[in-house]
Amino acid sequence: MKNYFAYIRVSTVKQGEGVSLEAQKEAITAFAARHNLTITNWFEEKETAAKQGRPIFNQMIKALRKREADGLIVHKLDRLTRNLTEYARIGELIDEGMIVHTAIDSLDVQSRGGRLTAEIQAVIAADYVRNLREETIKGLNGRLKQGFYPFRAPIGYIDNGKGQYKTFDPVRAPLVRHAFELYASGNFSLRVLLAEMQRLGLQSRNGKTLTLTGLDTMLANPFYCGVIHIKRTGKTFQGGHEKLISPALFKRVQEIKSNRCRPKVTKHNHLYRGLFRCAFCNGAMVPELQRGHCYYRCRTPQCLTKCVREDGLSGALFKCLQPFELSDEQIRRAGEIVGKWAASEPDQDGQKASQLELVKLVERKDRLTDALLDRLIEKPEYERRMRRLALEEAQLRDSMANKVTPAKKAERFRRMCERLKSLQTSRELANRMEERQLLEIATANRLIEGQKVMLEPRKWVLETHRAVGVLCGAPASDTERTLSKLFEIADKEGSGLLEASN
CATH class of the missing domain: 3.40.50.1390 (Resolvase, N-terminal catalytic domain)
Structure with missing residues (x-):
């Protein structure tokens, strides 16, 4: 047998x-x-x-x-x-x-x-x-073009079955958003952020401890800002699911990730680390802890700038911004004028401009595809550019969905004025992170020359202070010109300002 x-x-x-x-x-x-x-x-x-x-x-x-x-x-x-x-x-x-x-x-x-x-x-x-396999891929591409993600949901989202968009995980979604916000602050390395998220209880999809690789993958996934990228094929699609973070925040995180060599945090997490430079050699002012005090030193040999204590930098911040504080009466009068302007201003030009930008974006994608077919660019470069255009499209659609109406512009102006209302009080009541944010959003060209601290107020500080003065005593013709210039600045610098002030 x-x-x-x-x-x-x-x-x-x-x-x-x-x-x-x-x-x-x-x-x-x-x-x-x-x-x-x-x-x-x-x-x-x-x-x-x-x-x-x-x-x-x-x-x-x-x-x-x-x-x-x-x-x-x-x-x-x-x-x-x-x-x-x-x-x-x-x-x-x-x-x-x-x-x-x-x-x-x-x-x-x-x-x-x-x-x-x-x-x-x-x-x-x-x-x-x-x-x-071909029919399966065809079906998957069809679902992806409709905005569905026919694969397992990433951390922070949950699966709802076929033909349904992914929805927020009520437990993990807030933690994932918080992870993006912390990393975007520039004060966390991946390892430090991992330790913080583990402390807060963020786990992997399988309920296991989050790993460094898992965190890195999560921060690089555009799904959270509404863009679906298929790594295996290099294709990018606009997702129909609800965004967990804004495209602007995702872009900020990618910019920080691309410059990992710069340390994001020190042992003592000094308050003004990385914000000041030497006026003589343009070298970074490096913080050191000596005898219970933090000193910022220029490490360039023979440089005239030696060191400045941290509390001296805090005093210089107040001295720089104090002249631009606004009174309650100034804010009230300016607010009334801007409110009347917002109520009477038509809101059509902005929407038309956004629609035109969207059409131009689609045309750019078509030209990019033609360039690939004509073999003018290689496929890796094509995929890289398409990912960038998809992110731009997500930002544009997000902007259109959250259209900045005259009323929203007026609200932004009000918040900018509130920031200038009492900078001294803001500095005294702020915690360390808020004080650092105040320095970043309100000042520029931060230099130390010998023992002298030199700061310049940012453009929004100068223009908001000037605009309030104009609005409180200018004729109607000047008021319209003033508002136009002010809101141009608000559009450029106001978004980051509002995020820091909320």
């Missing part, structure tokens, strides 16, 4: 929980009994045969090459393999004299006709897989 191996397979674990494996086993057992064959070993696998590298299959082939059995029995040939590479390995064993039986159709692969039939079946099986 000859000894045989038996191989049974299903494509998924779910199929294996049904009757498929048992049915195959029964058919093979009956075939062996009818032909007086002994089955010495069963090889059971729950893997697709479309791809190479099945571990159980490879283990069986290795044993057959060692002649541990006289032959092999399978339910049908497509249970054994669905790709031509692995069928070729079976063909080599057949050429060496190994016997292969199929329990259902009793195919005789030792005969010329049976071998030809088996090879035709192998080609048909491979073509079936290829066609199935």
Whole structure:
């Protein structure tokens, strides 16, 4: 009596929980009994045969090459393999004299006709897989173009089944948003941020501890700002799911990630680290903790600037901004004028301009595709530019969805005035992070010359202070010109200002 191996397979674990494996086993057992064959070993696998590298299959082939059995029995040939590479390995064993039986159709692969039939079946099986793959990809692309993400939801979102958009995970979504905001502040390295998010309880999708690689992948995923990027194909789509963060915040995070060599945090997390430079050599003023006080030193040898204490920098900040404080009466009068302007101002030009920008963006994408087809650019460069354009489109659509109306511009102006209302009070009440943000948003050209601290107020500070003065005593013609200039500045610097002030 000859000894045989038996191989049974299903494509998924779910199929294996049904009757498929048992049915195959029964058919093979009956075939062996009818032909007086002994089955010495069963090889059971729950893997697709479309791809190479099945571990159980490879283990069986290795044993057959060692002649541990006289032959092999399978339910049908497509249970054994669905790709031509692995069928070729079976063909080599057949050429060496190994016997292969199929329990259902009793195919005789030792005969010329049976071998030809088996090879035709192998080609048909491979073509079936290829066609199935193409149809699957076509279906996935169709869903992606509709804004659906037909894959597992990233951290912070939950799956809702087929034909449904991903929605926020009520537990993880706030933590993911917080992670982006912390990293965008520039005060956290990836490792420090990882420790902070682990402390706050952010876990992976499987409920396990978040890893450094997982955090890095999360921060690089544009899905959170409404853009779907398929890494394997390089294609980018506009998602229909709700954005967790703004495209501007995602862009800021990518800019920081691309400059990882710069340290984001120090051992003591000094307040003004990275914000001041030496006026003589333009070198960075490096913080040091000495005898309970923080000093900022220029490390350039023989430089005239030596060191300045941190509390001296805080005093210079107040001295720089104090002249631009606004009174309650000034803010009230200016607010009334701007409110009247907002109520009477038509809001059509901005929407038309956004629509025109969107059309131009689509035209740029079309020209980029034409350039790829004409082989003017390589595919990696094409994919990189398309990702950038997709992000720009997401920002533009986000801007259109949250259109800056005259009323919103007036609100932005009010917040800018509130910031200037009492800078001294803001500085005294602010925590360390808020004081650093105040220095960043309100000052520029921060230099230290010897013992002298030099700061310049930013343009929005100067223009807001000037505009309030004009609005409180100017004729109507000057008022309109003043507002136009002020809101131009608000559009450029106001977004970051509002984020810091909220």
